[in-house]
Amino acid sequence: xxxxxQHPSTLSVQEGDSAVIKxxxxxxASNYFPWYKQELGKRPQLIIDIRSNVGEKKDQRIAVTLNxxxxxxxxxxxxxxxxxxAVYFCAASIRQAGTALIFGKGTxxxxxx
Amino acid sequence: DxxxxxxxxxxxxxxxxxxxxxxSPRSGDLSVYWYQQSLDQGLQFLIQYYNGEERxxxxxxxxxxAQQFPDLHSELNLxxxxxxxxxxxxCASSEGTEGNEKLFFGSGxxxxxx
Numbered sequence: 626x627x628x629x630x631q632h633p634s635t636l637s638v639q640e641g642d643s644a645v646i647k648x649x650x651x652x653x654a655s656n657y658f659p660w661y662k663q664e665l666g667k668r669p670q671l672i673i674d675i676r677s678n679v680g681e682k683k684d685q686r687i688a689v690t691l692n693x694x695x696x697x698x699x700x701x702x703x704x705x706x707x708x709x710x711a712v713y714f715c716a717a718s719i720r721q722a723g724t725a726l727i728f729g730k731g732t733x734x735x736x737x738x
Numbered sequence: 739d740x741x742x743x744x745x746x747x748x749x750x751x752x753x754x755x756x757x758x759x760x761x762s763p764r765s766g767d768l769s770v771y772w773y774q775q776s777l778d779q780g781l782q783f784l785i786q787y788y789n790g791e792e793r794x795x796x797x798x799x800x801x802x803x804a805q806q807f808p809d810l811h812s813e814l815n816l817x818x819x820x821x822x823x824x825x826x827x828x829c830a831s832s833e834g835t836e837g838n839e840k841l842f843f844g845s846g847x848x849x850x851x852x
Contacts, residue, residue, distance in 0.1 A: 631780075657838035668740060668828065668843040669781065676838065714781060718837035725771065725794040726841060730780035 629717050631729025638705050640738045648715035648729050649697040657718040658691060658698045659726070664711045672713075673700070705736045741765065744829050744844035752852055756817040759847045763810055763831030769793070770812040771832075771841065772804055776825040787812055788835040819851045 631648045638644050650658075659674035675682045675689045675698065682689050686705075691698040698717075702709055712733050716726040741764035751757055763770050772784040783796035787806035798804075801819075806812045816823060826848050830841040 659840070661841075668845050669841075670740075670843070671840050674840070725783050725786050725796060725837060727783055727796075728773075728781040730778075 629715060629719075629727050629729040631715050631732060633732060634730065635733045635735070637735045637737065640705060640707060640736055642705055644702045644705055644709070644734055644736075646700045646713055646715065646732045646734075647697060648699070648717075649695075650717040650719075650727075651696070652717065652719050653696065654720050655696075655717040657726075658689070659716050660687075660689060660700050661714045661716065661728075662711045663714065663731075669714060702734075705734075707736050707738050710734055710736045740842040740844065742829060742831050742842050742844035744827075744847050746847060747845065748848045748850075750850045750852065751819060753819055753821060755819050755851075756815065757819065757849065759814040759816070759827055759829075759849075761812045761814070761829030761831075761844055763812070763829075764842050767831035767833050767842070768810065769832045769835050769839075770806055770810070771830045772798075772812070772814050773828045773830065774825045775828060775846070781828070784814070786835070793835050816849070821851050824849055824851045 656677040661669040662672045663669040688701045712731045715729045719727045743762040768789045771786045774782045784798040786794040804814045826846045828846045829844045832839040
């Protein structure tokens, strides 16, 4: 079926380094690609999203890039801080008799100071 | 606070039993989504309702069912429970159903099947 692959599953960086998380999707009709952050014991929350008519979007230290031809998109976090430590999920809108967001399996990011 | 309310927060039950999880969406949101979160499977999409009608179906088992009521709250029914059904069940809501909208998640129901 339609799915979203996410890599890596875990990522450890030093404070101040950059972190990159990559996702690929299978549905060529997907047109919406959000990223959610889930802190320990909390609900997932949207941090940034991108639509298919845009190649890159930035919001302060985070950015997302989209390559529709290759069907992959990435999250970039610069100048990482300990509070960036969390699980990050990518997602893509998938046609399934309607539309729903299908999530990747998540990346656990650990930022050490 | 996302505005999405889920009850109960925790549920402990035995194998073979049936439970009901409840979700009230944000005011004005017509779509409700159910997701299952387990340690190794991330956020698995179960089912979506829009304004009372089933809109999309994911990896939902036949033992599971859901509905959305006229007041837009939704219930997820899990029956003949197995140990493997233990997970965190999230409800999320959005305004419409175009698949390109921000989802607001509730705080989840932690289900433990013993």
